[in-house]
Amino acid sequence: MVGIIDKAIEDFAAEIGPVGPIAIQGGKTRWDMHGVLAPEARLLSAPTGIVTYKPEEMIVTARAGTTVADLHAHLKKDGQRTSLPDRGGTIGGAIAVGENDLNVLGKGRVRDAVLQIRYISADGEIVSSGAPVVKNVSGFNLHKLFVGSFGTLGLIAEVTLRTNPIPAESMWLTAADMDPLQIFNSLYKPAAVLWDGGSTWVHLEGHTPDVENQKTKLSKMGNFKEIEIGPDLPPFRWSLPPANLYEISQYKMGYSIASIGVGTVWAEHPQPMRSSDRGKQIIEQRLKQQFDPMNRLNPGRKVGNWS
Amino acid sequence: MSLVGRFRKAIGLSTLHDPLVADLQKALSSDRVLQDHEDRLLHSKDESVFEGGIAGPVCFPLTTEEVQSIMKIAQRYDRAVVPRGAGSGLAGGAIPLGAPIVVALTKMNNIIEVDVDNRIAWVEPGVINLELSEYLRPMGFHYAPDPSSQQICTIGGNVANNSGGPHCLADGVTDTHVLAIEVVLPDGEVTRFGGLDPEPEGFDLRGAFIGSEGTLGIATKIAVRLTANPEAVKTILISFPTMRAAAETVSAVIADGIVPAAMEAMDQRTIEVIENHIPAGYPKDVGAVLLVEVEGLPDGIEIDAERICEIATTHQAEDIRIAQNSWQRDALWKGRKSAFGASTYISPNYYLHDTVVPRSALADVLDQVNEIAAKNDLTIMNVFHAGDGNLHPLILFDAEEEGTLERVHAVGAEIVKISLEAGGVLSGEHGIGIEKQQFMNDLFSDEDLNHQNRLRFAFDPLCRINPGKVLPMGHSCADIQTLHKPPEGVWV
Numbered sequence: 001m002v003g004i005i006d007k008a009i010e011d012f013a014a015e016i017g018p019v020g021p022i023a024i025q026g027g028k029t030r031w032d033m034h035g036v037l038a039p040e041a042r043l044l045s046a047p048t049g050i051v052t053y054k055p056e057e058m059i060v061t062a063r064a065g066t067t068v069a070d071l072h073a074h075l076k077k078d079g080q081r082t083s084l085p086d087r088g089g090t091i092g093g094a095i096a097v098g099e100n101d102l103n104v105l106g107k108g109r110v111r112d113a114v115l116q117i118r119y120i121s122a123d124g125e126i127v128s129s130g131a132p133v134v135k136n137v138s139g140f141n142l143h144k145l146f147v148g149s150f151g152t153l154g155l156i157a158e159v160t161l162r163t164n165p166i167p168a169e170s171m172w173l174t175a176a177d178m179d180p181l182q183i184f185n186s187l188y189k190p191a192a193v194l195w196d197g198g199s200t201w202v203h204l205e206g207h208t209p210d211v212e213n214q215k216t217k218l219s220k221m222g223n224f225k226e227i228e229i230g231p232d233l234p235p236f237r238w239s240l241p242p243a244n245l246y247e248i249s250q251y252k253m254g255y256s257i258a259s260i261g262v263g264t265v266w267a268e269h270p271q272p273m274r275s276s277d278r279g280k281q282i283i284e285q286r287l288k289q290q291f292d293p294m295n296r297l298n299p300g301r302k303v304g305n306w307s
Numbered sequence: 308m309s310l311v312g313r314f315r316k317a318i319g320l321s322t323l324h325d326p327l328v329a330d331l332q333k334a335l336s337s338d339r340v341l342q343d344h345e346d347r348l349l350h351s352k353d354e355s356v357f358e359g360g361i362a363g364p365v366c367f368p369l370t371t372e373e374v375q376s377i378m379k380i381a382q383r384y385d386r387a388v389v390p391r392g393a394g395s396g397l398a399g400g401a402i403p404l405g406a407p408i409v410v411a412l413t414k415m416n417n418i419i420e421v422d423v424d425n426r427i428a429w430v431e432p433g434v435i436n437l438e439l440s441e442y443l444r445p446m447g448f449h450y451a452p453d454p455s456s457q458q459i460c461t462i463g464g465n466v467a468n469n470s471g472g473p474h475c476l477a478d479g480v481t482d483t484h485v486l487a488i489e490v491v492l493p494d495g496e497v498t499r500f501g502g503l504d505p506e507p508e509g510f511d512l513r514g515a516f517i518g519s520e521g522t523l524g525i526a527t528k529i530a531v532r533l534t535a536n537p538e539a540v541k542t543i544l545i546s547f548p549t550m551r552a553a554a555e556t557v558s559a560v561i562a563d564g565i566v567p568a569a570m571e572a573m574d575q576r577t578i579e580v581i582e583n584h585i586p587a588g589y590p591k592d593v594g595a596v597l598l599v600e601v602e603g604l605p606d607g608i609e610i611d612a613e614r615i616c617e618i619a620t621t622h623q624a625e626d627i628r629i630a631q632n633s634w635q636r637d638a639l640w641k642g643r644k645s646a647f648g649a650s651t652y653i654s655p656n657y658y659l660h661d662t663v664v665p666r667s668a669l670a671d672v673l674d675q676v677n678e679i680a681a682k683n684d685l686t687i688m689n690v691f692h693a694g695d696g697n698l699h700p701l702i703l704f705d706a707e708e709e710g711t712l713e714r715v716h717a718v719g720a721e722i723v724k725i726s727l728e729a730g731g732v733l734s735g736e737h738g739i740g741i742e743k744q745q746f747m748n749d750l751f752s753d754e755d756l757n758h759q760n761r762l763r764f765a766f767d768p769l770c771r772i773n774p775g776k777v778l779p780m781g782h783s784c785a786d787i788q789t790l791h792k793p794p795e796g797v798w799v
Contacts, residue, residue, distance in 0.1 A: 056562035057665050079564050100505060109505075111514060112483050125754045131732045133663045135480065135695040137469045137518050138733040138743075138750055139777060140759040144482075144514025148506065165564035181424075188538050188604055209606035241503035243424035261426065263505045274508040279490075279498025284510050286765035291758070304509030 005126055008047040008063055009118055009157045015044060016155060018124035021299045024155050026093025027067065033097070034150045038299040046092045046157060050074055052132075059115065059132055061160040064092025080163040083113040092156040098148025099237065102230065104262055106167070106191030106205045110147055113162045117143040119154035122292040132160045145287070151298040153291040167205040171215060174201045174231075175224040180260045181246070186221065187214055193260040194231060197248070201230050233257055233266035239274075240265060273305055281306035327384045328364050331408070334376035339414070341365040350409050351402065353394045354456075356658050356712070357741055359402035362389070362409040369414055371489060371497060371527040378495040378525070381408050381771060388493075389773050390521040392432065392464030395456040397659055398740030400467065400520045404775040410525060412463050418442055419528065425503050426533045427486055432463025432526050436470075439531070448533035451478040454736065455647065466526050469518030471736040473569040473643070474600070476694040478534060480736070482517045489528035490516065493771040503530060515762060520738050521773040523766035537568075537602035541612045542636040545619045546593040546626040550574050550689070553595040554669035556622040557693045560599075561666060563618060565611050569600040570694030571643050574673075577688040577701075578642075584652040587642030590626050597693065598643050646690040647701065654686070654703035658715050660722050664731035666696045672729050676700050679721045683714045697735035698726065723749070739777045747779040756782055 016022055021041040031037075046065035053060045055078040062071055068084045068091055075081055084094045085101040095114060101107050116130035129142035145153060170191075180195035183202060187193070192203040202218060204211045218224045234255055242263040248256065254268025276284075284304035288295075331340045341347065347362040363386065368374045381388045387407035394401055403409055416433035423446065430439060436457040440449040453472035454460055460470070466488065471480040478484075487501035501513030516523050547553040553572050560567065573581075573596050578589050589596055597619070601611045616627050630636040650657050664672045673689060680687040680702065691699040700722055704711045723733060723746050733743045733750055747756060760782045763770075 054665070054667070056558045056667055058561055058566075059665075098506060098511075104505070108479075109483075111511060112479055121754070121758065127758045128751070128755050129758070131750070132730065133665060133696060133732055133735075135471060135475075135663050135692070135697050135735040136732045137736055137738050139739060139747060139756075140762050141469075141482075141515055141518050142758055142762055144511050144517075145762070147511055147514070149510055153510075165566065188535065206604065207607035207610050209610075210604040213604065213606065237506075239502075239504040239506040239508075241425050243422070243503075246424075259505075263503070276509055277498050279492050279496040280500065280509065280512060282496070283492075283498070283512060283765055286768075287510060287762070290761035290765050 005118065006051060008049065009126060012047050012157050013120045013124055013126050016120045016124050019296070021296050022155070023298045024064075024092065024151055026065070026096070027089030029087060029089040029093065030097045030099075034303055035301040037301060041299055046090065046155070051158065055080060055163075058134065058163045059160060060163055061116075061132060061158065062091050063158050064090060064095075064156045066091050068094055075163055076166065079166050081107065081166050082161045082163050083108045083110050084161070085110075091159055095147055095156055095159055096149060096151045100264065102233070102259070103191040103203055103205070104259070104264070105189060106203070107164065111144060114143055114147055114159065115162055116160035117146050117156055118158040119146065119156050121154050122294065122296055126157070127154065130160070134162055148303065150301050150303050152288065152301055152303050153297070155297060167207070169204070169206060169208040169211040171204045171211050172201060172227045172230050173204070173215065173218055173224040174199055174227050175218075175222040176200075178222045183218070183221065184260045186217065190214075192230065194257050195245070195260055196231070196255070196257045199231075203230060231257055234268050236267050236270040238265040238267055238271040239263060276305055280304070327380065327386065330380050330383075331364050331366055331377065334380060335366055335368060335373050339367040339369070341367075350391065350394070350411060353396040353399060353401045355397045355399045355402070355740070355742060356656075356715070357399035357402060359399065359741065360405045362403045363406040365409045365411055367411050367414045371491060374410065374491045374525050374527050375495045375497055377408060377410055378491055378493060382494060387771055387774050388525075390463070390467070390525045392461035392467070393435070393459045395460045395464065396468065396740065397661065397737045398734065398742035400738050400740035400773070400776055402741060404741070412525070413461065415527065421446065421533070423533070427503060427530045428533060429528055429530050430462050432461060432466070432529060434462045436460050436462060436465060443533060444536065447536055449536055450531055451475065451484050451534040452481045455644065462529055462531065463526050466517050466529055467519065467521045468736065468738045471692065471697065473571050473692060476570055476692070477566045477568045482514065484532045484534070485513065485517055485529055486532055487530040488513055488516060488526045490524040490526055492524045493767045493769065497527075501530070518738070520740060520777050522763060522776055524772060539605040539608050540600060540602045540636065541608045542630040542639050543599045543612060543615065544589065544628045544639050545597045545599065545616070545624050546590045547595045547597070548623055548625060549594040550673055551670040552623040553597050554673065554693065556597060556619050556624070557669065558666045559618045559622060560615055561694070563614060565601075565614060567599050567611070567615070567694060568602045569598070570692070571598040572596070572689070572691055572693035573598070573643065573646060574689040576686070577646050577690045580649045580653055580688065581642045581645055584649045585641070585645040587645065588638055589642050593625060598639060643690070646688065650688055650701055650703060654705065656704050656706045658702040658704065658719065660698070660700045660702065660719055661734050661737040662698050662723060662726035662731055663735040664696050664698060664726050664729045666693075668729040668731070669693060669696060669698075672698065672725055672731075675725045676722055679718055679725070683718050685714060685718055692735070695735065696731070698722075720746075741776060744777065744779045
C-alpha cells in the first residue's frame with residue numbers, strides 16, 4: 001500500500017462514517033461557490049498537521065485541515081514553497097477549489113503539484129490515489145479529479161504536494177499604457193504579467209542578476225517603477241483562453257485585472273456558468289453516481305453543468 | 308500482402324466472410340482496414356517482451372468521424388477496441404488481448420494549428436513527438452516532454468502513458484503540457500476534456516484521461532502547451548568513482564534548491580558499452596556519470612551550474628566537463644541517447660524496466676538491483692532519470708537460451724518489490740499495461756483499486772476500450788472477457 005495511514009486519518013474516517021449528509025469546512029474562503037450547502041449536512045473540519053516534509057525530495061505531506069499559511073511558513077525555513085495560493089484557508093480547501101496562485105507562471109498550477117490524495121469516500125472508507133514521489137504513472141489518476149471537485153466526490157483528508165524552491169529575488173514593477181502582450185513576450189518566464197486595460201504589473205522572480213537584467217529590459221521599454229506588492233484584485237474570478245484577453249471589453253465583468261499568458265481575470269462581476277458538451281456532462285454525472293450515489297458529500301453543491 | 312491475402316482479396320473472400328470488416332471498410336476505405344494475418348500479427352506487438360492475443364481488423368482512421376464510426380461499429384458487433392500509436396510502449400499497453408478491433412492512429416498525423424496567442428498547438432494523435440518539437444523550434448518554442456523514443460513515439464501515445472523524458476525534471480511530464488483533448492468515447496460520442504483557459508469548468512476529466520493507457524476513450528485532437536525555448540543552456544558531464552556518489556549528488560543538488568532541466572545517470576557498464584560501440588567521449592574507468600543540464604537566463608544558469616559543480620566536488624566528483632557550444636552539448640547527449648541502442652552490441656535482447664523511488668533511496672536501491680541481477684546471473688545496465696528517482700534497469704539477455712526469460716521476469720519482480728519497499732511506485736513513465744497488473748495489489752488497497760475501477764466505469768461502463776489492462780484481475784474491466792485467447796467463433 002502507498003505509505004502508512006496515520007491515526008488522525010482513521011479517526012477522521014470514523015467521524016465521517018458511512019451515512020448521512022456531510023461537508024467539510026475549511027477556511028470558508030470560497031464557501032458560496034458551486035451551490036448552497038444543504039442545511040442538514042453535518043459540518044466537520046479535516047485533521048491538521050504536517051505529516052512528513054523532505055526538503056531533499058521536494059515533497060511535503062500534510063493533513064487537509066492545515067492552513068496554507070502554516071504550511072508555507074514551515075516550508076520557508078528550508079527555502080521552499082508550493083503552488084497553493086496564499087489567500088487564506090486550508091490545504092484541503094485549496095485543492096477542493098483548485099484555484100491557481102496569482103503567480104502561476106512562476107509557481108506552477110495547483111493540479112500539477114498534487115502527487116497524492118487520501119480521501120474519505122461516501123462509504124466512509126479511506127482511499128489513496130497517487131504516491132509520494134515526483135513521477136508516477138501507476139494506475140488511474142483519481143487524485144486529478146479531486147482538484148476543483150469541491151468535495152463532491154470524496155472528502156480530502158491528507159495531501160502530498162510537490163514543493164519548489166523560493167527564488168532568490170522577487171520584484172514587482174508597474175507602468176501605464178504599455179502593450180501587455182509585448183511585455184509578456186519579451187520576458188523569459190515571468191511569474192505574472194497583469195493588466196487592467198491601462199496599467200501593467202509585472203512580477204519577476206529568479207536569480208538576482210536575471211531579475212535585474214529583466215528589470216533593465218523593461219525600463220528600456222517603458223516607464224516601469226518598482227513597487228512593494230501587486231495590485232488589489234477584484235473579488236470574482238474568470239477563466240478565459242489567454243488570447244481572449246485582448247477582447248476583454250466584450251465581457252460584462254466590470255473593472256477587471258487580467259493575467260496575461262494565463263487567462264485568469266479578476267473582475268467585479270462573476271463569470272456565468274460555462275457550457276460543456278453532452279459527452280462530458282454524461283461522464284461527470286456518472287462519476288458523481290459512482291463516487292457518491294446517495295449524494296451525501298457536500299449536498300447542494302455541484303461541479304459541472306450536468307443535470 | 309501475403310499470397311493468400313492477395314488471393315482472398317482478389318476473390319473478395321475476406322469482406323464477404325466477415326460483416327464486421329465489410330462495415331469497417333465501408334466506414335473508412337478498404338485499404339485502411341487491414342485484415343491479413345501478417346498485418347494483424349504486426350499490430351499485435353509493441354516494444355515490450357509481452358505476448359497477448361492477435362489483432363482483429365486493423366483500422367487506420369483519418370478523421371474524428373471515422374474513429375467515431377469505428378466505435379459505433381464495435382458497439383454494434385460487441386467487440387473490444389484497442390487504440391495504438393507507434394507501438395513503442397514497453398508495458399504491453401497496446402497489445403491486443405483476445406481479437407479486438409485495433410485502431411492505429413498513425414495516419415492522423417497533422418499539426419492542425421499553432422496558436423501562439425494561446426501558446427498552444429492543436430495536433431492529431433499520430434504526430435511524432437520529435438517532429439512536433441522540430442516544427443515549433445523555429446517559432447521560438449518546443450514541446451517539453453521528450454521520451455527516449457521521441458523519434459518514433461506519437462503524441463497520442465504520450466497522452467495515453469503520461470510520458471516523461473530527460474527534460475521533464477523541471478517542466479513536468481505530459482500531463483503538465485496537455486491542456487485540452489478531443490476524445491471519442493466508447494459509445495461513439497465525441498467530447499472535449501480540459502480547455503485552453505486556465506481553470507476549465509467541471510471535473511478535471513483531462514487529468515483523469517492522461518495516463519489512462521487507452522482505457523477511457525480515443526484522443527483524436529490534442530492541444531499541447533508551447534514551451535518557450537530557453538535563452539541559455541548549460542550541459543555538464545560529471546564523473547564519479549561510484550554510482551552511490553553520483554546518486555548522493557542528485558539528492559544534494561535538489562536539497563540545495565536547484566531543479567535542473569535534466570539530471571541523468573549512467574553506470575560504469577553503460578559507459579563502457581557506449582564508448583566501445585558508439586563513442587561519445589565519456590571518460591572511461593569511472594564508476595558513474597551524471598549528465599546535468601540547466602536552462603533559463605544566462606546569469607542564473609551560471610550560478611546554478613557553478614553550485615552544482617561545487618556540490619559534485621564535495622561528493623567525490625573526479626572529472627567535470629562543461630559543453631562550450633551546441634556541438635559539444637550534442638556530443639554529451641549522444642551517449643545518453645545511444646545507451647539503449649548500444650546495448651544491442653553486447654546482447655541480443657533487453658528488458659527495460661521502469662520504477663520510481665525517492666531520490667534519497669537511489670543509491671541503496673541500485674545496489675540491491677545489481678545484487679539481484681548478479682545472483683540470477685544476468686547483466687544489468689543502469690541508465691536513468693536520476694533527478695526524479697526514475698530507475699530504468701536494462702536487463703540484458705538472450706531469449707534463445709532456455710529459461711532466461713523466466714529469470715528476467717523474476718529479476719523484474721524483485722526490482723518492483725525493492726522499489727515499493729523503498730517507498731517508490733511501479734512505473735514512472737512506461738505505465739502498467741499488462742506488465743505490472745499483478746503488482747497493483749502491492750501498491751494499492753482493494754478500496755483504492757475499487758475506486759480506480761469506478762473511474763474507469765464512468766467512462767467505459769461496458770469495458771470496451773482496451774480491456775484487460777492496468778487493473779489487476781479481480782476488477783471488472785480485467786475480468787470482462789477471457790482475454791488472452793480470441794473469443795470462439797469470431798473473426799480473427
